Amino acid sequence: MTIEDLQELSEQEQQRQSEKKHRILYCSAAGCVSCGSDNVSAMLKTKVKEHTLEKECEVIGTGCMGLCGEGPLVKVQSDNILYQNVDEVTASQIVESHILNGKRVEKNICDTSAPFFASQTKIVLENCGRINSESIDEYVAALGYEALGKALTEMQPHDVIEEIRKSGLRGRGGAGYSTGLKWGIVRKAHGEQKYIVCNADEGDPGAFMDRSVLEGDPHRVLEGMAIAGYAVGASQGYVYCRAEYPLAIERLKLAIKQAEKIGLLGNRILESQFNFRIDIRIGAGAFVCGEETALIASIEGRRGNPRTRPPYPSEKGLWGMPTVINNVETFANVAPIIRNGSDWFSKIGTEKSKGTKVFALAGNIRNTGLIEVPMGIPLRKIIFDIGGGTPEGQEFKAAQTGGPSGGCIPNEHLDLPVDYESLLAVGSFMGSGGLIVMDSTSRMVDVAKFFMQFCMDESCGKCIPCRVGTRHIYGLLDKISKKKATQDDLTLLEELCVMVKETSLCGLGQGAPNPVISTLRFFRHEYEQLLQPVETYLGGEVEVADFEK
Amino acid sequence: MAIKTLTIDGDQYSAQEGETILTVMRQHNIPIPTLCHLEGLSTVGACRLCVVQVEGIPKLLPACTTRVEEGMVIHTATDKLKKYRRMIIALLASEGNHVCAVCVANNHCELQELAYQVGLVRVRYPYLFPKKSLDATHKEYVMDRNRCVLCTRCVRVCDEVEGAHVWDVAGRGINCEIVTGLDDAWGKTETCTSCGKCVMVCPTGALFEKGVTVAEMEKQKGFLKYIITARQKKEWVSFTDGQ
Ligand SMILES: Cc1cc2nc3c(=O)[nH]c(=O)nc-3n(C[C@H](O)[C@H](O)[C@H](O)COP(=O)(O)O)c2cc1C
Ligand code: SF4
Ligand code: SF4
Ligand code: FES
Numbered sequence: 001m002t003i004e005d006l007q008e009l010s011e012q013e014q015q016r017q018s019e020k021k022h023r024i025l026y027c028s029a030a031g032c033v034s035c036g037s038d039n040v041s042a043m044l045k046t047k048v049k050e051h052t053l054e055k056e057c058e059v060i061g062t063g064c065m066g067l068c069g070e071g072p073l074v075k076v077q078s079d080n081i082l083y084q085n086v087d088e089v090t091a092s093q094i095v096e097s098h099i100l101n102g103k104r105v106e107k108n109i110c111d112t113s114a115p116f117f118a119s120q121t122k123i124v125l126e127n128c129g130r131i132n133s134e135s136i137d138e139y140v141a142a143l144g145y146e147a148l149g150k151a152l153t154e155m156q157p158h159d160v161i162e163e164i165r166k167s168g169l170r171g172r173g174g175a176g177y178s179t180g181l182k183w184g185i186v187r188k189a190h191g192e193q194k195y196i197v198c199n200a201d202e203g204d205p206g207a208f209m210d211r212s213v214l215e216g217d218p219h220r221v222l223e224g225m226a227i228a229g230y231a232v233g234a235s236q237g238y239v240y241c242r243a244e245y246p247l248a249i250e251r252l253k254l255a256i257k258q259a260e261k262i263g264l265l266g267n268r269i270l271e272s273q274f275n276f277r278i279d280i281r282i283g284a285g286a287f288v289c290g291e292e293t294a295l296i297a298s299i300e301g302r303r304g305n306p307r308t309r310p311p312y313p314s315e316k317g318l319w320g321m322p323t324v325i326n327n328v329e330t331f332a333n334v335a336p337i338i339r340n341g342s343d344w345f346s347k348i349g350t351e352k353s354k355g356t357k358v359f360a361l362a363g364n365i366r367n368t369g370l371i372e373v374p375m376g377i378p379l380r381k382i383i384f385d386i387g388g389g390t391p392e393g394q395e396f397k398a399a400q401t402g403g404p405s406g407g408c409i410p411n412e413h414l415d416l417p418v419d420y421e422s423l424l425a426v427g428s429f430m431g432s433g434g435l436i437v438m439d440s441t442s443r444m445v446d447v448a449k450f451f452m453q454f455c456m457d458e459s460c461g462k463c464i465p466c467r468v469g470t471r472h473i474y475g476l477l478d479k480i481s482k483k484k485a486t487q488d489d490l491t492l493l494e495e496l497c498v499m500v501k502e503t504s505l506c507g508l509g510q511g512a513p514n515p516v517i518s519t520l521r522f523f524r525h526e527y528e529q530l531l532q533p534v535e536t537y538l539g540g541e542v543e544v545a546d547f548e549k
Numbered sequence: 550m551a552i553k554t555l556t557i558d559g560d561q562y563s564a565q566e567g568e569t570i571l572t573v574m575r576q577h578n579i580p581i582p583t584l585c586h587l588e589g590l591s592t593v594g595a596c597r598l599c600v601v602q603v604e605g606i607p608k609l610l611p612a613c614t615t616r617v618e619e620g621m622v623i624h625t626a627t628d629k630l631k632k633y634r635r636m637i638i639a640l641l642a643s644e645g646n647h648v649c650a651v652c653v654a655n656n657h658c659e660l661q662e663l664a665y666q667v668g669l670v671r672v673r674y675p676y677l678f679p680k681k682s683l684d685a686t687h688k689e690y691v692m693d694r695n696r697c698v699l700c701t702r703c704v705r706v707c708d709e710v711e712g713a714h715v716w717d718v719a720g721r722g723i724n725c726e727i728v729t730g731l732d733d734a735w736g737k738t739e740t741c742t743s744c745g746k747c748v749m750v751c752p753t754g755a756l757f758e759k760g761v762t763v764a765e766m767e768k769q770k771g772f773l774k775y776i777i778t779a780r781q782k783k784e785w786v787s788f789t790d791g792q
Contacts, residue, residue, distance in 0.1 A: 286721070303718065308594040308614045461699065461718070461725030463595045468640035471723045472674045492673060499636050502609055503597045 001263040002271050003149045006140060009262075013141035021056040022099050023077040024048075026086075027129060028061030029068075029215045030208070030247055031369075036087070037072035043088045044074070047095035057099060063216010065129035067116060069368035075129070084110040115385035116367050121348065121374045123356050124332040128216035128370075133251055136258040139219040145264050147338035151227050152272045155338075160231040161187060164334065167342035168354030173199055173290075173327030174405070174431055174507070176353070176420040179334075182324060185314040186232040189322035196228045196237035197299070197318065197325040201283055201290035203242065204403030205454060207434035209358040210328035212370050214241070214248035217332070218255035222278055224331030226265065227338060228324050229276040237278040238318075240295050242285045252280055287404070287458035291506050292325045294460065305462050306506035327432065329358055349375035353419035363400075363436040364390050373418070380414040383437055394439035398522070401436075402429030404451045404458075405511025407518025408444065427518045429511070444523040445530060448516045449477040455512035466509025469500035473516060483530050490527060494520065555621040570612040570623060571599060581625055582634055582666050584659065584698065586613040587750055589773040590705040596698075598634055598663070601625045609633075634667040643674040644723070646681065646695035647753075654754030655764040660698060677723075684729070686736030689759055690748050692729070697755040699725055703747035710776060715741045727755075746772070 001009075017023065026032070026041045044059045065073040070084035074091065076098060083094060083105060090108050097103045122128075131138040139145070151160050165180025186194060198221060202210040214221060225237045241249050256278055259265040267275045281299045283289045289304040296318050298304040317323025333355060337345045346354045353375035359382065361368050366388030373382060379399060383389065390396055398408040401418075407428035409416060416422050420430050438447065456470040476493040479485040497513035504510045520527060551566040557579060564573045569592070574581055584596040594614040601612050604622040612625070624630070641647075641660065649655050681694035704716040704727065715738055719728045730738035748756040749768050757766040771787075778784050 288721075305718075308611060456722055459722035461720070461722045462593070463597050464637050464640055464699075465597055467699070467722055467725065468644045468674075471677070472640070472643070475675065496636070499633050503600055503633055503637070505594060505597065 003153060006145060006149055006264075006270070009137060010140045010143075010146075013137040017138075017141065020058050021078065022053075022058075024057065024059045024094065024099070025062045025065075025075040025077050025129065026059065027063075027065045027071060027073040028133065029064035029128075029212055030245075031064065031068035032071035032073055033247070035071050039088050040072045040074065040086050040091045043091035044095060047092050048099075051095065051100060053095070053099065060132045061134065062131060063128035063133045064125075064212040064370050066120075066125070066371065067110065067367060067369045069366075070110065073110070073129075077130075079104075080112070082110040082112050083108040116369075116371075116388065119377075119381060119386050120372050121356050122372050123336050123345075123348075124213060124220075124329055124358050125216070125370070125372045126336070127220065128212060131217070133216050133218065134254055136219060136255065136262070136264075139217070143339060144219055144335075145223055147335035148223050148226050148230075148264065149270055151230055151338055152270050152274055157187065157231045157233065160227060160338065163342050164231070164337060165342075167337045167345040168349070168352075169330065169333055169337060169345065170353065170420065171327055172329035172333075172357065172432065174402075174429070176430060179326060179330055182314055182326070183228060183231050185312075186234075186322045186324045189315050191321040193236070193319075193321045194232055194234035195318045195321055195323040196225050196232070196234045197295070197313075197323055198225055198237065198239040198328060198331055199290060199292065199295060199325055200239055200241040200245070200248070200328045201287075201295060202245075202328070202432060203285070203287035203290045203458070204432055204434045205451075206360060206362045206436055207403060207432050208360045209370065209433045211245050211248050213328050213332050213358070214245065215251055218248075218251045219259065220335060221328055221331045222252075222255055222259055222265065224334035225278060226269065226276045227334050228326070228331065230274050232322070232324055234324070235275045235277065237276065238281050238299055239278060240281045240283055240289075240299060242283045242289075244285050249280060249282060256280070286460075287454070288460045288506070288508050291508060293506070295325070296323065303460075305460050306508070308505060329433070350417060350419045352421055357418070357430070357433060359433045359435045361387050361435055361437070364394065364439040364442070365437040366391050375419045376417040378414070379409060379416050379418055382418065382435070383414070387437065390437070390439045394441065397438045397440050397442055398444070399435060399437050400428075400447065400515075401434065402431030402511075402514070403434045404454050405429055405507065405514050406431050406434075407514050408438075408447070408522060410522040427514070427521055429514065443481070444519040444526045445477060445481045448519045449474065449481055451515040452477055452512065455508060459508060459512075460506075463503075463505040463509060465500045466504040466506075466512065469496055469504075470509070470512050472496060473500065473513065477516065480527060480530050483532060485530070486532055486534050488534070490531060553617045553619045553621075555617055555619070555623060557623045558625055564617045566617070568617055570601060570610075570615050570617060570621075573617060574612060574625065579625065580666075581612060582663050583613060584663060584752060585700045585702070587702050587706075587770070587773065589777040590702060590709060590750075593701060593705075596637070596700060598637055598667075600630065600633065602627060602630065631667065635669050638664050638667050638669050639672045639674060641698050642669070642672045643676050644679070645697065646678060651763055652696065652754040653757045653761050653763060653766040654696070654768075657764070657767045658754060659752030679723075681726070684735045685759070686734040687741070687743070687759075688736065689743055690735070690745065691757055691759055692727070692735055693755050693757070694726055695755075696753045697727055698753055699727065700752060701727075702750040702752065703727065703756060706746045706750045706773070710773065711742060711744050711746050713740045713742055713744075716747065749773075 074083045169179045170176040294304040294306040313323045452474045461467045582598045594611040599612040600609040602624040684692040708714040729735040
């Protein structure tokens with residue numbers, strides 16, 4: 001396939017779509033599937049068939065439409081009407097009333113002018129909920145693989161790296177390292193072979209951003225990886241995806257096959273000299289395997305233990321070779337940057353944090369779901385405008401970002417701009433994009449305990465501070481929450497948190513104390529309220545901690 | 550190879566490019582506790598006892614894995630570091646069932662020595678008293694998981710020096726355990742050559758010879774240096790040199 005062929009494919013598909021009078025899209029991402037979108041889609045298809053509308057009307061499964069809390073979602077794309085909470089009855093009404101008679105099903109119409117939709121900026125999710133996630137033709141018709149074509153024909157590898165560096169794109173998997181710099185290091189590093197690895201391990205509790213991208217728009221990730229391969233001189237890529245994401249894996253496999261079939265992956269891509277293959281590696285769902293060195297060990301077939309850095313994977317990664325390892329969302333940003341230029345991208349966001357960030361909104365919030373917002377947006381806007389505030393108007397207490405390595409942001413910081421540096425400054429962390437909202441009913445000691453139990457269970461056990469330290473921190477939190485602790489225990493807890501943070505080998509242990517440190521910083525009184533005076537402790541049971549989980 | 554100069558605790562030293570901070574410290578007899586590190590095995594930087602502070606770097610770095618760089622200014626024994634080392638040993642003590650009075654390795658145990666070295670007087674963490682197993686199925690040796698500190702020296706020596714790879718780590722976090730084969734009984738594994746290297750490198754009484762009783766199990770770690778120098782340099786050093 002040549003660039004011209006690609007262009008032709010795109011036009012053909014656009015033509016095909018324009019010939020349809022109606023395109024009915026249903027969300028086929030895991031959230032909507034879990035509340036019955038399979039039955040809904042079956043009903044839509046049955047009805048379309050029953051009324052012999054197949055010629056003028058197609059029914060298509062797409063990626064996440066965003067408002068997961070109101071699923072299943074169905075969209076009549078031709079009229080730009082979104083239906084929420086669709087059941088089989090509504091589905092048949094959509095066909096029989098809306099499509100056949102032009103009468104909309106008013107009771108299920110979702111107001112898409114609401115801030116939930118209007119305040120978002122979509123780059124990564126631009127195709128999610130708009131195109132058939134299983135069709136490469138639809139991706140191509142939506143400008144897919146144009147960026148790869150542009151890179152291969154109009155740009156030298158170092159131009160690609162320069163463009164990405166200038167865009168200001170930073171890693172979306174946690175630490176926010178400059179993607180352009182990372183690629184530059186790998187390009188310069190010596191190695192007979194170089195690798196591109198996509199980190200799709202997404203182990204944070206409550207996070208589903210990467211899954212949604214993979215399920216909804218897998219080709220975008222593949223295209224980003226191929227561009228990275230061209231830029232650094234790698235001919236092999238791996239997507240490391242957790243086994244808990246069967247749908248994402250299935251869609252990826254299909255997408256790879258489709259791309260190989262028409263010469264967009266494999267040998268001599270778009271008839272250039274560039275070869276690039278992508279394979280999938282499936283992880284068994286250990287949180288620590290998202291850490292880059294553990295992930296590499298896991299791909300190599302070894303136990304998923306982190307190792308000390310340096311050397312960083314960009315110098316010695318997979319099988320000792322220079323390796324680019326980036327998050328799903330990072331790769332998903334690459335094609336639009338190459339297509340539209342770095343200036344376009346760097347206009348979005350703040351001075352140091354460019355572009356957008358996808359968040360998974362969860363917890364005590366009205367609109368749970370997947371959102372994409374420009375960097376630097378005030379937290380208040382995310383929670384109250386987009387999220388709609390707490391469901392029954394309870395008082396907002398804190399938002400948790402960064403998952404088990406992150407922290408809580410209380411009421412007084414609601415106007416904080418959401419970007420890498422600002423979050424760090426209040427003791428939280430961008431992380432991969434989980435955002436959990438808590439109202440006045442949440443007990444902060446329990447929140448800290450929940451995350452600590454997670455880290456304790458997910459610790460690989462290699463280094464002593466994390467292996468044993470998280471266990472004792474958990475024990476102390478448990479003791480405090482059960483009102484069996486004294487001031488001494490609190491002191492011990494704080495000392496241990498700092499020590500585990502400073503001495504652990506990898507990011508899991510280094511980040512594990514953060515939820516405790518952060519809740520202590522803003523909600524110390526909640527800990528202190530639960531403490532017992534020393535006399536009770538001495539006179540009462542000398543049970544040191546209840547270590548039964 | 551280039552020579553690097555660096556400052557350790559206020560004194561200047563020179564080192565070869567590629568050497569670790571720990572190597573330089575050992576050459577000049579600057580004391581620092583280590584546990585997972587053993588000369589002759591690969592380094593894993595896992596126990597975190599040897600962490601040091603390098604000026605200009607916000608994170609603490611393990612001396613055993615960090616390579617020297619020109620102009621490094623290193624502090625190895627600040628109050629904070631000493632406190633952290635005590636805490637690490639205290640965590641280890643609370644994790645296992647280390648009852649020295651009835652242990653075969655009493656008085657010949659690296660964990661005991663480390664506790665003295667870091668000045669541990671009191672363990673403030675509750676003892677976890679885990680239920681661990683003892684494997685006496687091997688004809689010559691015993692593995693007592695109650696005393697294991699998960700340093701993985703046995704795993705590495707068996708894999709890297711003996712080439713048998715009998716040992717592995719199973720489980721995760723606080724439930725990690727060292728296992729033989731695919732978690733079979735030691736005596737049943739077909740790969741074990743009964744060479745005893747794991748027993749000799751084990752810092753505690755977790756691995757010992759059958760027939761020894763309390764305080765009798767002395768380990769001869771010198772064998773490792775003997776084998777490594779013989780293999781690499783074709784030189785035969787005295788067996789006790791590496792002690
Ligand atoms: C315990 C732990 C878990 C992690 N999990 C993930 C993950 O699930 N996905 C991810 O992209 N990065 C994860 N990371 C970050 C990766 O190590 C790595 O920094 C990232 O994949 C780099 O990609 P980026 O530069 O695009 O962010 C994790 C890090 C740690 C310490
Ligand atoms: S910090 Fe925790 S997860 Fe990371 S290496 Fe140490 S024990 Fe393993
Ligand atoms: S058995 Fe001994 S050598 Fe092996 S990990 Fe345990 S303490 Fe270390
Ligand atoms: S001796 Fe350096 S980390 Fe164990």
